[in-house]
Amino acid sequence: MSNTSATGGYISPVVSSSALFDDALDALLQQMVVGITGLPGAMVRPRWQTVVPKQPEPSADWCAIGITDITSMDYPAEMHDGTGDGSDTQQQWGEFSMLASFYGPNGHANASLLRRGIYVAQNREALQSSGIDLVDAGKVTTAPDLVNQQWVKRRDITLRFRRIVETVYPVMNILDAPFSVVSDHP
Helix, strand or coil: CCCCCCCCCCCCCCECCCCCCHHHHHHHHHHHHHHHHCCCHHHEEECCCCCCCCCCCCCCCEEEEEEEEEEECCCCEEEEECCCCCEEEEEEEEEEEEEEEEECCCHHHHHHHHHHHCCCHHHHHHHHHCCEEEEEECCCEECCEEECCEEECEEEEEEEEEEEEEEEECCCCCCCCCCCCCCCCC
């Protein structure tokens, strides 16, 4: 059992954040890229995988995605809820960037389609329902890869997102104190 503010020591959350992290966030972003570009789901892959799959042929259109950086604003807000035994909810805003690399003969068209399509409000609804929204979509850059002594076309685009992460900690209500508060005002 985790500590509370009444026991002292470190406090673990009683309610983990509803924000998506790790594989769940990767899956949401993969669905977004598939939905906007129309690429088949199997052709939008995680950028980094434990077992590296065979790269599709240069004639195939596909995309590799991955979160490249995550930043959180310092000094998150904390609000106390005095109901029951009490708890503190911490709210922390942060941003993360996703790099999407498009390969194949239509790589530039697909990267451009993602850049334009992410600005359509309906395309952001699934993200927004998970507490995520678009900050901006960067420019499409050319960054070819040398694979098996052959240059493979690659187009990169970085999308930046903002979200809030809420976490609940067992910070109890103050029920008794070894002092009294005196006020000049009734």
